[in-house]
Amino acid sequence: MTETGVIRILVFLTVVFLLVKPLGRYMARVYEGERTLLVRLVGPFERWLYRIAGVDPEADMPWQTYTIALLVFTVAGLLLLYALQRLQAVLPLNPQGMGPVDPSLAFNTATSFATNTNWQNYGGETTLSYLSQMAGLTVKDFTSAAVGMAVLMALIRGLTRRSATAIGNFWVDTVRGVLYILMPLSIAVALLLAWQGVPQTLSAYKTATLLEPASYAQPLTDASGKPVLDARGHPRTQTIKVTDQQIAVGPVASQIAIKQLGTNGGGFFNANSAHPFENPTPLSNFVELLSIILIPAAIVYTYGAMVRDTRQGWALLAAMTICFVPAAGVAVGFEQAGNPLFHSLGVDQAASALQPGGNMEGKEVRFGPIDSALWAVTTTSTSNGSVNSMHDSYTPIAGMVPMVMMHLGEIIYGGAGTGMYDMVALVIVAAFVAGLMVGRTPEYLGKKLEAFEMKMATIVVLVMPAIVLVGTALAAATAAGRAGVSNPGPHGFSELLYAFTSMGNNNGSAFAGLNGNTPFYNDIGAVVMWLGRFWEIVPVLAIAGSLGAKKIVPPSAGTLPTHTVLFVLWLVAVIVILGALSFLPVLALGPIVEQLLLAAGTTFK
């Protein structure tokens, strides 16, 4: 890695850590119902929302009611998004005249956005109307993120309340997340992005006259769609002249802002944040990168503040950063080194003052390998999944790093709320194992950890590897699954593994060569995304309910402190061992063997 790479990573993390405390403290105030500056402005509207929805904001819910409200709300949103896509042809704000989205794709996209995955089987600018993007995708970006944060708040109440039967009000938590946290941040980020060049318009696509007309050869097909062959059996082509460029625009900035802040990641355009209109400048890239990690990192401080011990928050942030930094270093290093197979072709890949160099296939010049690889690690260590470069074209080890970040469970900062509650599940496992090893009663923050909590935490930790590995195996074993693969050799297997890793973790990034828009991937993918989201949320809420009902034991000599360096290192060890045990064998079949073959100069046809 070059010096520039090291500096870039350090600058990024410094800015993140400067923002953690102010935003974290603000979020704690919002969720604890304290008066903030915005309450005066938005408070009346918030109360009006509760009134028309028939919600009593003072009524606390037991964990079962909280879960039911969450599930019903998610299903309602999913159905609305499905309907919007199916009906977009007859609804307004459709200047390009997009037809109805195919049912299987619409179902996949609806599930994907309702579960905060934002897996992109759709190509935004070729499939969706402006209304579907705004009232469909953008809405889910807000609500699915607010729901993730709400679950964390319920868990925190479980940890801090004593002998309680209720863990908060789902509607209040969700509405506050949207109105007081996501909305103001989104408006600010959207305007910053618009200033940098991200379009924000309702007008139709623009047409420009090319400076230099181009032409391309299009294969001729007969009436049945089969290619027409010439006398020698080669497909015949016709030359088509291109003099104009149709330029897709739309209400982009508003969607990109919340797509990053809510750790959603589903793009307005097919190329996602690599598209110059989603991410036009290095500054827009920095703002978006920061937005991806901002809430996940700050909410760890919120956690510490709300359990009335900020050391707990800092300790977890330290554990996350210990995992993040080496991963970023490895990915940036391998991408800067470039593709060894290019050396003999007369290609210059060395970084210099005049070029970023490195592996530039699937990357944009304004970002180069450093900003691209740093983004790849950030987007997968959180649960964002937006991309500013094509991960499929990464060198094998650099492409493996994003997979590993997801395999660890997206807890290294993690999704908005989701990362932190998954992290607490791991802390419970770590505290339990440590307690057993030294012969103390396992407890965390004064709550005794017993069989029920352990069962639920184990489900949270083990369901993800199970669905990822079973899904990958299913795809590799069936013709329908293998049909989606676009690259030959072990890289093709990596595409499958990446796909199920991403969907099972509700990430949404992809080795995008995989053709996921088939009934197999649309339908199985929807199931995997649903399980990946709710087989974690429901046990977490059960833990919240069970812990909330317990008394708080004052710390004694027998208490294992969970804010010490020793515990942080222990926690990192538990995270890494769990991830490695589950996934090292399958990684050996994909990226690891590919890297070895690449070093030996092997290619695949």
Next chain:
Amino acid sequence: MRAQVFPAVVMTLALTVVTGLCYPLAVTGLAQVLFPRQANGSLIVDHGAVVGSELIGQPFSDPKHFWSRPSATSPHAYNAASSGGSNLGPTNQALIDQVRQNVAALRRADPGNTAPVPVDLVTSSASGLDPDISVAAALYQVSRVARGRGLPVETVRRLVARHTAGRQFGILGEPRVNVLELNRALDSLR
């Protein structure tokens, strides 16, 4: 469960109005007032006609123009209504073949130039719409463009320098040259 259905439906509809209509429309209004040029796609207008966007690349194959990066958009390069990359993996023979062909095409257009080719000039961008090439990729093409136009090399080199954008704030991103703007400046020299 039934008790939660009514709030769920009302909240879904209400939040759709707030976050799906009010929010994007408000941002549209603000952006159109504050940053009208950017909000409408940073279009370049020449004598009343739209000739491109500052942010969207165009294809070039004339040796008298600087060439953009290869683009994998379908069905033709630089299709700004359907973005995307090649998604070719690092050990895919098709990737190696493409890079080799791209190197050969550059060498054919400029036979005397034996310098190694900057990597970004022979690899497809992520969006297929990359408006930029690296400074090295621009300098690599200077001799060809200068010869094709009968201009002194130094004139063309100065033009490249004038269209070079450095790292933003000296620290973010990578130095780069906007190909469309450089070629427009080149054409206006006549």
